Amino acid sequence: MKYIEEFQDPALARGLLDQIHATVTRPWALMEVCGGQTHSIIRHGIDQLLPDQIELIHGPGCPVCVTPLEVIDKALEIASRPGVIFCSFGDMLRVPGTGRDLFQVRSEGGDVRVVYSPLDALRIAQENPQSEVVFFGIGFETTAPPNAMTVHQAKRLGIRNFSLLVSHVRVPPAIEAIMGSPDCRVDAFLAAGHVCSVMGTEEYPELTDRFRVPIVVTGFEPLDILEGVRRAVTQLERGEHTVDNAYARAVRPEGNPAAKAMLADIFEVTDRSWRGIGVIPRSGWRLAERYREFDAEHRFSVEGITTLEPAECRSGEVLQGLLKPHECEAFGTTCTPRNPLGATMVSSEGACAAYYLYRRLGGTPAPVEASPVG
Amino acid sequence: MADITGLPRTGAPAGPVPAQTSEPVRPPAGAAASRPAAAPADTAAPAPDFSGWTCPAPLRDLPRIVMGHGGGGALSAELVEHIFAPAFGGRTLSALGDSAHLELGGARLAFSTDSFVVRPLFFPGGSIGDLAVNGTVNDLAMSGARAAYLSCGFILEEGVSVATVARVAHALGDAARTAGVEVATGDTKVVETGHGDGIYINTAGIGLIPDGVDIRPERAVPGDVVIVSGPIGQHGVAILSVREGLEFGVEIQSDCAALGGLVRTMLDVTKDVHVLRDPTRGGMAAALNEIAKAASVGVVLQENRLPVPPEVANACAILGLDPMYVANEGKLVAFVPREDADAVLAAMRAHPLGSGAAIVGECVADHPGMVVARTALGGTRVVDLPLGEQLPRIC
Numbered sequence: 029m030k031y032i033e034e035f036q037d038p039a040l041a042r043g044l045l046d047q048i049h050a051t052v053t054r055p056w057a058l059m060e061v062c063g064g065q066t067h068s069i070i071r072h073g074i075d076q077l078l079p080d081q082i083e084l085i086h087g088p089g090c091p092v093c094v095t096p097l098e099v100i101d102k103a104l105e106i107a108s109r110p111g112v113i114f115c116s117f118g119d120m121l122r123v124p125g126t127g128r129d130l131f132q133v134r135s136e137g138g139d140v141r142v143v144y145s146p147l148d149a150l151r152i153a154q155e156n157p158q159s160e161v162v163f164f165g166i167g168f169e170t171t172a173p174p175n176a177m178t179v180h181q182a183k184r185l186g187i188r189n190f191s192l193l194v195s196h197v198r199v200p201p202a203i204e205a206i207m208g209s210p211d212c213r214v215d216a217f218l219a220a221g222h223v224c225s226v227m228g229t230e231e232y233p234e235l236t237d238r239f240r241v242p243i244v245v246t247g248f249e250p251l252d253i254l255e256g257v258r259r260a261v262t263q264l265e266r267g268e269h270t271v272d273n274a275y276a277r278a279v280r281p282e283g284n285p286a287a288k289a290m291l292a293d294i295f296e297v298t299d300r301s302w303r304g305i306g307v308i309p310r311s312g313w314r315l316a317e318r319y320r321e322f323d324a325e326h327r328f329s330v331e332g333i334t335t336l337e338p339a340e341c342r343s344g345e346v347l348q349g350l351l352k353p354h355e356c357e358a359f360g361t362t363c364t365p366r367n368p369l370g371a372t373m374v375s376s377e378g379a380c381a382a383y384y385l386y387r388r389l390g391g392t393p394a395p396v397e398a399s400p401v402g
Numbered sequence: 403m404a405d406i407t408g409l410p411r412t413g414a415p416a417g418p419v420p421a422q423t424s425e426p427v428r429p430p431a432g433a434a435a436s437r438p439a440a441a442p443a444d445t446a447a448p449a450p451d452f453s454g455w456t457c458p459a460p461l462r463d464l465p466r467i468v469m470g471h472g473g474g475g476a477l478s479a480e481l482v483e484h485i486f487a488p489a490f491g492g493r494t495l496s497a498l499g500d501s502a503h504l505e506l507g508g509a510r511l512a513f514s515t516d517s518f519v520v521r522p523l524f525f526p527g528g529s530i531g532d533l534a535v536n537g538t539v540n541d542l543a544m545s546g547a548r549a550a551y552l553s554c555g556f557i558l559e560e561g562v563s564v565a566t567v568a569r570v571a572h573a574l575g576d577a578a579r580t581a582g583v584e585v586a587t588g589d590t591k592v593v594e595t596g597h598g599d600g601i602y603i604n605t606a607g608i609g610l611i612p613d614g615v616d617i618r619p620e621r622a623v624p625g626d627v628v629i630v631s632g633p634i635g636q637h638g639v640a641i642l643s644v645r646e647g648l649e650f651g652v653e654i655q656s657d658c659a660a661l662g663g664l665v666r667t668m669l670d671v672t673k674d675v676h677v678l679r680d681p682t683r684g685g686m687a688a689a690l691n692e693i694a695k696a697a698s699v700g701v702v703l704q705e706n707r708l709p710v711p712p713e714v715a716n717a718c719a720i721l722g723l724d725p726m727y728v729a730n731e732g733k734l735v736a737f738v739p740r741e742d743a744d745a746v747l748a749a750m751r752a753h754p755l756g757s758g759a760a761i762v763g764e765c766v767a768d769h770p771g772m773v774v775a776r777t778a779l780g781g782t783r784v785v786d787l788p789l790g791e792q793l794p795r796i797c
Contacts, residue, residue: 032715032716032719036778036779038706038778038779038780041779042780070783071724071777071783072777072778072779072781072783073777073779073780073781073782073783074779074781075781076781076782077779077780077781119722122470131468131469131470132464132465132466132468134468134469135464135466135467135468135469136466144646144648144721250779
C-alpha cells in the first residue's frame with residue numbers, strides 16, 4: 029500500500045493549516061459526514077490545529093451508530109437460532125440491542141463469526157451446506173455494493189442457504205434531513221469520499237442549490253481532510269455554495285458505474301429508520317422484491333420484531349452541534365466512557381468521548397501542550 | 403548533556419501549534435447567523451427527531467464471559483479486580499504485576515504463570531510452543547529476573563495428531579534452551595473432541611531477582627524516558643494474517659522471542675531501571691495505561707517516533723486497527739531515568755533483540771493515569787485503555 033505517509037506529511041499539513049488560518053475571518057461550523065473522517069480527525073488531533081473559528085461537527089456517518097435498535101434485535105434473534113451461522117463485520121458485535129449484544133449471543137452458544145469481506149460469508153455458506161448462513165449487511169453506499177454482490181453471486185451459484193439481513197443507509201437524504209432541521213447550524217459539509225467513489229457527485233448539486241450550503245467531497249487522510257476544510261472555508265468566506273471534489277484521486281463525477289448497476293439491480297430505495305433519529309424518507313436500501321428469497325428478515329420471519337428505545341441521552345443534539353457534550357446533565361456523571369449512555373460516548377470517534385478525554389486533559393494544572401515533550 | 407530524548411522541550415514547541423485550552427469543542431455562539439437561510443424541505447414526512455439519539459453503548463453488566471474478558475483490556479482487569487483478587491485475598495496478588503515478587507528463604511523470587519490458547523498453533527515466526535516459553539520468561543524478565551525453571555501443562559484435545567503434539571513439544575524445548583530456562587515439571591490432560599482447540603498450554607516460571615534491582619510499574623516517575631525495544635505490532639498482525647487468511651503482499655513474521663538477555667544487557671548499564679513491561683495483549687496502549695495508572699503519572703508519546711513497520715502500518719490501515727493496540731511477543735517497554743537513557747538505549751541497540759530500540763516518549767507529572775500521544779501533525783490524542791478485543795472497523 030502506498031502513499032499513507034505522503035498524505036500525513038506534517039510539512040504539507042502545516043502549509044494547508046496556514047492557508048486555512050489566513051482564509052478564515054468568521055466562525056463556521058463544518059460537518060464531516062463520515063465516521064471514518066471523524067476517526068481520522070480524532071486520531072491525528074486535527075480539530076485542535078484548526079483556527080478557533082472553525083468548528084467540526086461530527087455527523088451521523090457511523091454506520092454502526094445509526095443501525096436501528098430493531099434491526100440489531102432482529103440480528104440477535106436470528107443469530108440465536110440453532111443451525112444459523114451469523115456473519116458480521118467486527119464492530120457490530122459490541123453494539124447493544126435490547127439487553128444484549130452479539131458477543132453475548134456467542135457466549136450463549138450462538139455461532140457468530142467476524143468476517144472481513146461479505147464474500148467470506150458466502151464461502152462459509154458453501155462450506156456449511158447444512159447451516160443457514162446470514163450476513164449482516166449494514167452501512168452506507170460504500171459497503172452496499174460488496175453486500176449486493178453476495179446476493180448476486182448466491183443467486184448465480186445457486187447457494188440457497190445464504191441470506192442477507194439488510195439495513196443500508198444513504199448519505200444524501202441524511203444531509204437533506206439535517207439541513208431541513210429547524211435548528212440546523214451546519215454551514216458546510218465535508219462529504220464522505222468513499223461514498224462518492226461509488227455514487228459519484230451527481231446527487232449533490234441539488235442540495236447545494238436548495239440549502240445554499242457548500243459540499244466538499246473529502247478523503248480520509250489528514251491532508252485530505254485539511255484540504256476539504258480549506259476548500260469549504262474558502263467557499264464560505266466567498267459566499268459560494270457549490271459541489272467541490274477535493275478527493276479527485278478516488279472520486280469521479282459519475283462514480284463507479286458497475287457498482288451502481290449492481291446496487292440498482294439488487295436493492296430498492298426505502299424509507300429507513302436511523303437509530304435515535306427516526307425515519308428519514310428514502311434514506312435506505314432494502315433487497316428488491318425479486319431477491320426476496322435472500323432476505324433474512326423474510327426467511328427467518330422476524331419482520332414482526334419492533335422495538336422502541338428509551339431516550340435517555342441527548343447525543344442527537346450533540347451531533348447537530350446544538351449542545352456541547354458537557355452541557356448534558358448526564359455528561360461525566362451517569363454517562364462516561366466506562367458506562368456510556370449513548371454512541372457519542374462510546375468510541376474515540378464520539379464527540380462526547382473525545383470531549384470527556386480532552387476535558388480531563390485540559391482540566392489538569394498544566395495542559396498537555398506545556399508538557400516537557402513539547 | 404545532550405537532549406537525550408531528542409524531543410522538543412518545554413517552551414520550544416515542535417511547530418506553530420495553536421494554543422489549546424480546556425475547551426476543545428468550541429461551537430462559537432451565533433455561528434448559525436452567518437448561514438444563509440435554508441429553503442424549507444419539500445417533503446411532507448415528519449422531521450427527523452435528533453433528540454432521542456441513543457446508539458451503541460457496549461453492555462458492561464455481563465452475565466457471562468465474553469471474548470473481551472480475555473483481551474487484556476478493561477474487561478480483563480475488571481474480572482481480576484472484582485472476582486479473582488477478592489476471592490484469593492492474598493497480599494502478593496494485589497500488586498497485579500506481570501509476575502509476583504516473593505521472598506522465600508532469603509531469596510527474592512519472581513513467579514509468574516500464563517496460558518496459551520493461540521490459533522493457529524503454528525504461525526509465521528513461531529508456534530504455541532515458542533509462545534509458552536517466551537511469554538512466561540518475559541513476564542519474569544519484566545521484573546529483572548532471570549528465568550530459571552518452568553512448569554508446563556498440556557491440555558490436549560482428543561483427536562489431535564501425535565505428530566502435532568511432538569512438533570509443539572520440540573518447539574517448546576528449543577525455545578527453553580534458547581532462553582536458558584529448564585522445564586522442570588509438567589502435566590498432561592486430554593479433553594473430549596470439541597472441548598479444546600487442539601492444544602492449550604499453561605506454563606509457570608520462577609527466577610531470581612538480582613540484588614539491587616527493583617523493577618515494577620509503581621516506580622515510574624516524571625522525567626523517566628520511555629524506550630521501546632523495537633518495531634511494534636508484528637505478532638498480532640502475523641496471527642491475524644494466518645487466522646483470517648489475509649494477505650498483505652509480504653509475510654509478516656511474529657516477533658516472538660525471549661527477552662531475558664536483553665534485560666540483562668540493560669541492567670548491566672544501570673540497575674536503576676524503573677519499569678519494564680512486555681506489551682502483549684492490548685499492545686503498547688494497554689501496557690502504558692497500566693503503568694500510568696499504577697504510578698499515577700502521565701505518559702506522553704511522540705507518535706512519529708513509534709517504530710511501526712510499513713507492513714504492519716498497511717495491514718492496520720486496511721483493517722481499521724491501531725498498531726498501538728496490537729499484540730507483541732518479543733518487545734519490551736522500559737521507563738528509565740533520564741540520565742541513564744542514552745546508555746541504556748545504546749546497550750539495547752547493540753543487542754540483537756533491541757537493534758530497533760527507540761525513545762518514544764516520557765513520563766510526566768501532568769494528567770496522571772493517562773497516556774497521551776502527540777500526533778505527527780502536532781495535535782494530541784488520548785491513548786485509552788482498550789475495553790476488550792480490538793475490532794476491525796467497518797469504515
